[in-house]
Amino acid sequence: MVGAATACALAEAGAEVEVLEAAAVGGGTSAATFAVDVSRVKTPRALFDLSVASASEHGALERALPGVVWRHRAxxxxxxxxxxxxxxxxxxxxxxxxxxxxxxxxxxxxxxxxxxxxxxxxxxxxxxxxxxGAWYEARVLARALLERACARGARVYEDDRVTATTTSGGRIVEVRTAAGRRIDADVIVDCAGPHAAKVAALAGATLPLxxxxxxxxxxxxxxxxxxxxxxxxxxxxxxxxxxxxxxxxxxxxxxxxxxxxxxxxxxxxxxxxxxxxxxxxxxxxxxxxxxxxxxxxxPPDGLPIVGFLPEVRNLYVVVAHSGVHLAPLLGRLAAEELRGRAPARLEPFRPARLLAAGDGVDVEDESVRTMLAQTSGASQERSRAG
Ligand SMILES: Cc1cc2nc3c(=O)[nH]c(=O)nc-3n(C[C@H](O)[C@H](O)[C@H](O)COP(=O)(O)OP(=O)(O)OC[C@H]3O[C@@H](n4cnc5c(N)ncnc54)[C@H](O)[C@@H]3O)c2cc1C
Structure with a gap:
């Protein structure tokens, strides 16, 4: 979902885009998700505002993708x-x-x-x-966004996992895939969801997730x-x-x-x-x-991670919990930045905040805090019972 939104926004902004997908478009976590508008449970204010703005972004996409139905208001x-x-x-x-x-x-x-x-x-x-509120059909939207990207010249390769990168002078100079593809690019955008840290690690970069x-x-x-x-x-x-x-x-x-x-x-x-x-x-x-x-x-503080990783100059990350709801806006903002204009709205979500903080990060997103409290509460109940 996040990769499709980012690829589409980049292609619309005039970038030459190649999408490397290990499995199938709209698979991954985006195929096993509750997929609702999460604005009501989002804190702090910067994330709440981002979330409300992403609801409007879904609305803007509805106008841009007539006939594609993925958002159901409820x-x-x-x-x-x-x-x-x-x-x-x-x-x-x-x-x-x-x-x-x-x-x-x-x-x-x-x-x-x-x-x-x-x-x-x-x-x-x-x-x-x-x-x-709203619930979403994530796969429908991901496919529609990539079709739109392809109509603007993007190429999508499914069933082709990124397996290695070559770096030189602090930049990725080549990405290699399982099918033997070799790609060089000005910027590599890591939208691998729960595998994003693994992809970053291929280039020697750290992404706490x-x-x-x-x-x-x-x-x-x-x-x-x-x-x-x-x-x-x-x-x-x-x-x-x-x-x-x-x-x-x-x-x-x-x-x-x-x-x-x-x-x-x-x-x-x-x-x-x-x-x-x-x-x-x-x-x-x-x-x-x-x-x-x-x-x-x-991410350890629950907030999205969007931006260049300090260790590798041309490796840009877009990863978020609540990514189905947030993807349209995160994708557009990332594309704006990669086309030369860094949106102020992304500042609270830069990777550097986590790299600087080490292990002592507070969870700032209420939905993640509640999730962790409920899951650890249940684990304790389990261990007491067991
Ligand atoms: C139970 C549950 C409930 C949730 N509820 C909500 C909700 O209500 N609202 C909401 O917005 N979000 C919700 N989420 C979170 C949301 O689903 C995720 O944040 C979102 O799906 C992440 O999208 P993504 O595109 O970043 O990752 P993914 O959908 O996982 O996509 C990543 C893609 O990268 C590909 N990939 C991985 N490694 C490589 C590689 N080496 N090379 C090439 N490709 C690779 C994968 O194949 C995959 O297709 C929920 C998640 C769960 C599990």
Whole structure:
């Protein structure tokens, strides 16, 4: 997703672009993601502003790509599941209201009217409504962006992994691929998502990046008629094309452990579906259609990393958690910079901040903080139980 957006913006800006993709376009984490507009959970202010601006960028792309449908607007409903969540959600609503983002409290009756598919649990007394939301079909957008890039002269090579680079005088002078391609370029843009650190390391550069697993389950078609995105602390649910529903839970992610064991994935996927059935009775006859484990590329402070790596002068990185939502804007800003005009908006996201900070980096993005807290909470529960 991030590579497609960046390649398209660069080709539109007049650059000669070659895209090297190890597998298939729109695969990677962008094929195993919850893929919603994440603005409501983004902090600090610079990342929130970037996220809101990226929602507008999706809108601009909709006008530029008539007939391509990947963005589905949907409001979100959120309620507390355990005590600690109340204060976190209240704080979030207060913050969003102060930042002029539409967030309000509604009654359970109003929530039921907005989302008739929902069997609201008894503990849900206060429900937060965020009107401006969306879910995305990432693969559709990635393919459309690369088609547009190709129409402007870009070349895309799939099934061709970057395996080595040659550096000289602090620059990459050649990129080599598994299929034997040799490419020299003024700038190499590393958009390899969770593999971005590995690609940077080929050139001897350091890119601090965590890789955090997440399970995304898609149900078979079911008569839920779900219209909204639901966030119930330990379960996230959204509509999907073809009357399907997509499920995700940070708590369940914690139970994936260090690597996906497929029998375990099947058990966890069923657990997710069982939980979802309690909220959406329309899922009674549904089964798990797909269960995919994605690897989130998470910078240590949770913020995107965009810019040249200091160790290799022509190696530029664009990597972000929440990359499906942020890709259109990050891609355009990166292209602006590579065409000679560095956007001020990118300053908080430069790689140097992480390289200077070493290990002692605070997590600044609330969504990443919450994710880490929930996953480590669940791991502790697991180790207590075990
Ligand atoms: C469970 C889960 C939930 C999520 N929820 C959301 C959400 O709600 N909203 C949101 O915006 N984001 C969400 N994310 C994060 C988001 O999916 C990622 O940030 C995003 O998909 C990253 O996109 P990318 O293009 O950087 O990486 P990828 O999609 O992984 O693409 C990287 C590409 O690089 C290729 N590659 C790797 N190594 C090489 C190499 N050596 N040579 C050539 N090519 C290579 C790979 O094949 C891949 O196609 C979620 C992620 C997970 C796992």
């Amino acid at each position: 409001a979100s409903l959120e309620w507390a599941h355990v005590d600690g969540d109340h204060s976190r959600i209240r704080e979030r609503v207060r913050r969003l209201q102060a930042w002029a983002f539409p967030a309000e409290w509604i009654s359970p009756e109003r929530a039921r009217a907005l989302e008739p598919a929902l069997e609201l649990p008894g503990e849900a007394k206060e429900i937060a409504l965020y009107r401006d 965590r890789r955090l697993l997440g399970l995304v389950v898609t149900t078979s078609p079911a008569p839920t008629r779900l219209r909204t995105i639901l966030a119930a602390a330990d379960l996230n649910v959204r509509p999907e094309v073809g009357e399907r529903v997509v499920l995700h839970s940070w708590r369940v992610d914690a139970d994936l452990g260090g690597g996906p064991q497929w029998s375990r994935v099947a058990t966890l996927a069923s657990r997710l579906l069982d939980r979802a059935r309690a909220l959406l009775p329309g899922l009674a006859g549904a089964h798990v259609e797909s269960a995919r484990v994605g690897v989130r590329p998470v």
